Amino acid sequence: MIITIDGPSGTGKSTVAKKVAEKLGFTYFDTGAMFRAIAYGVIANQIDYKNQELLIHFLQSAELTLKNQHGKTHFYLNGSDVTGHLRTAPVTLLSSKISTIKEVRDKLSQLQRDLVKGDISAVFEGRDMGTVIFPKAEVKIFLTAAPLVRAKRRYDELVAKDPSMAQSMTLEKTLQAIQERDERDENREIAPLKAASDAYLIDTSSLSIDEVVEQIITLIKS
Ligand code: DC
Numbered sequence: 001m002i003i004t005i006d007g008p009s010g011t012g013k014s015t016v017a018k019k020v021a022e023k024l025g026f027t028y029f030d031t032g033a034m035f036r037a038i039a040y041g042v043i044a045n046q047i048d049y050k051n052q053e054l055l056i057h058f059l060q061s062a063e064l065t066l067k068n069q070h071g072k073t074h075f076y077l078n079g080s081d082v083t084g085h086l087r088t089a090p091v092t093l094l095s096s097k098i099s100t101i102k103e104v105r106d107k108l109s110q111l112q113r114d115l116v117k118g119d120i121s122a123v124f125e126g127r128d129m130g131t132v133i134f135p136k137a138e139v140k141i142f143l144t145a146a147p148l149v150r151a152k153r154r155y156d157e158l159v160a161k162d163p164s165m166a167q168s169m170t171l172e173k174t175l176q177a178i179q180e181r182d183e184r185d186e187n188r189e190i191a192p193l194k195a196a197s198d199a200y201l202i203d204t205s206s207l208s209i210d211e212v213v214e215q216i217i218t219l220i221k222s
Contacts, residue, residue, distance in 0.1 A: 001026075001121045002136075003220065004129035007143035008182050008193060010150025012204050012212060016143065017125035019213045024123075024220070029066075029115060030073065031126035031133075032095070034108050036086040037064055037075045039094035044085075049098055059107050066115070089165075096181045099127075100188040109133060109191075127185055130196035139220050142195035143212070145205040147182070151175035 003026070005017045014030060021028035038059070042049050047058050065076045074083045085091065098104045112133050116122065124133065130140035145153075155174040159166040185193040195201060200219055204212050 001119075001138050002116065002134050003123045003139045003141070003216075004134055004137045004196075004199075005123060005125045005141045005143065005216075006127055006129050006131070006193070006195070006199070007141075008127075008150065008178075008185065010153045010178060011143035011145045012153070012209050013125055013143050015209050016204075016212045016216065017123050019209065020216050020220075021123040023213065023217060024121070027120065027122040028073070029112070029122055029124045031108070031112055031124060031129065033073075033075055033083075033086055034064060034111065035095040035099050035104070036091050037077050037082050038062065038104060038108070039091050039098055040082050040085045041077045042098065043090060043094060049094065049101070052103075055098075055101070056103055059103055062107075064108075064111060092181075093177075096184050100184065100190070102190055105190050127193040128191035130199050131194060132191045135196070139216075140196050140199035141216055141219070142199040142201050144201060144203050147175060147179060149205045151178050154178065 003020065005013055005020070007013050014032075017030070018028050020026075041062055042055070042058065045058060047054050049055050061078070063078050067074050067076060074081050075086065076082065109132070112124070124137075126133070130137055130142065151171060151174045155166070155169065155171045158169060158174070182193070202212060202215055
């Protein structure tokens with residue numbers, strides 16, 4: 001059984017998807033982290049992502065593998081564990097930019113589909129899981145929330161995790177960055193961020209993580 005959870009950032013998508021998978025005993029896949037791993041590789045190898053030839057060459061040589069270590073997925077790029085490098089601001093920005101490029105999407109789409117072997121039970125979290133990658137998924141969820149609510153969640157997260165970094169950020173700047181990323185994710189030509197016509201929409205603006213998880217579990221059971 002495949003469950004897809006899509007939506008923009010700051011909707012609680014990752015935490016919710018992880019909890020839903022945990023409760024059901026399903027495998028959880030964070031597909032945004034795959035785009036982030038490729039973006040990290042592009043930065044680490046000092047590749048100009050706008051140079052199509054160089055980017056394609058990099059993609060051909062980039063081997064991305066996922067390994068479960070102590071219950072957590074680790075992302076390996078050409079044999080190196082890059083998991084700890086995926087949440088920086090430059091990687092966040094570049095992952096959104098490169099996700100508009102066909103060759104990047106083709107490579108990761110293939111990898112995502114290859115993760116489904118036999119009758120696996122999994123929760124796939126991303127932007128185009130329900131629309132493009134798994135159009136036949138049994139249950140599709142699309143999470144939304146007001147932009148300001150999402151920005152506040154992201155900003156509070158940053159203050160809690162990295163207070164020194166948060167000093168150079170404001171709620172307004174976070175909101176602007178979120179809106180720019182939404183704009184790019186929603187308006188790209190290939191696999192734009194949107195709800196599948198058969199997805200259940202949940203607005204998480206005034207819901208707690210546990211309330212969203214409960215709604216999804218109820219939907220799946222029904
Ligand atoms: O979910 P995230 O913030 O980790 O995703 C990082 C970027 O990757 C996001 O800006 C858009 C892109 N992405 C995508 O295009 N398709 C997916 N299935 C997942 C992420």
